[in-house]
Amino acid sequence: MSFIRNILNSRSSKDGNFFLQLQNILGFKPKNKSLYRKAFTHRSMNLKDKKGNPINYERLEFVGDAMLSSIIAAYLYGQVPHGDEGYLTKMRSKVVSREHLNELGKDLKLIDFVVSRISKSSFGDNIHGNLFESLIGAIYLDRGYSYCEKFIHKNVIIPYVDIETLEGKVISYKSLLIEWCQKEKKSFDYDVYEDTGKDELKHFSVKLSIDEKVIAKGRATSKKKAEEKASKRAFFAFQKQITKPI
Template sequence: MLAFYLKKSKLRVLGLKKLFKSNKNPDEQFVYNLRALLGFKIKNILLYKKAFTHRSTNLKDKEGFSFNYERLEFLGDSVLGTIISNYLYSRYNDYNEGDLTKLRSKIINRYSLNKIGFSLKLHRLVKASFRVNGLSDDIHGNLLEALVGAIYVDKGYKICENFVIKKIIVRINFSDINKSIISYKAALIEWGQKEKKKVKFKTKINTELNNKNYFYSTLFIDQIKIAYAIDESKKKAEEKVSKISYRILEIN
């Protein structure tokens, strides 16, 4: 009878723990989720709150400076580049400077970082003045770099390096990334120079779609129209049309 009572009491306690876990306030939930992601104790929680605050909130700190992830993103970009460079230098003894630079560029380019940031579900922690799905895909890579910056400031280089290796580098398929193309636009221009073809982009703003500014880019090879694409920035539109054209032309 006593054993049954103790077992029943234990179940009640477990039920209460589960209940309290699901009823955390936003700050507690943020810390709980962040610790689960990082795997280490946090010293300065304010740094991490800043790393996940979008500029759209228009928040200010006590000194009146903007409270968002952009400065940490700037720092994280440099720290991440250093850690990745050191990792590649140690791993690929037979690679020369050019090979290492190309491989690093493929790892820390925007597409790759966005993919890794999304897989870590960093967008679930972001604080913005509108829904996360209203932000561009770059939010995932931006948050990843800001998080790296926050870890570096809070815990130092060694723990930051450990995080990058265990959480970021482990998600990279090096055999696939070696074959990947960083920029289809650059690859297409390089192909044009090699084949003595004139590659030309004609890009203009289109305001007819949902009353928003979109860029309409058309690609020509020797004055022959190959393809067109539309996106929210000139850079993205030209990259998109380059990718489409690259496949149409079946460039190896």
């Protein structure tokens, strides 16, 4: 009996530490604790509820994505009365970009809460943004819109949303570069190939050519990231021509 009691006490202690640390991030006490446990449960745990439905953060991530987008949209609508639909959409995209969400998740150290059968060192950068969105989803379902709005205002809008800075922020160097090449009637080509390095995770490399001349290279854990890296380097190589006044 003492052995079982020790196990239960250990679990209770871990659970208490989890919610104590989480409460410091949230700024309030959770009501439905199961939502927050689910918000940090990775699919590799292969857990299911009594009805056979999977228990992991992916569905909460979907809810959080929608809530974050709507709250940022409402904020921008109020802050930039002169902005048309296209402008507001572009500005919102900059706030909720995958890169930015990953930064937010890292700042809050959300990966420390993850329960997974996979080593944390094996996760890609997107795990940070995914967890941030799943946490927002849990907040909304647990406490409603007002708590969700306050959390986003405190952790996203106040520290990171500056209209002038956002206006000059580039979301995709690849899109910017392609747009410039098409405008200037320059040919471009992304030669992507699987890298045979010794990394644990598969890597891809890319050679970006403009007018049949290799301008930049990039290497990352996905084709998209490798292309973006090469595009960013190419952008700075041609920055004066791309950003010159019309």
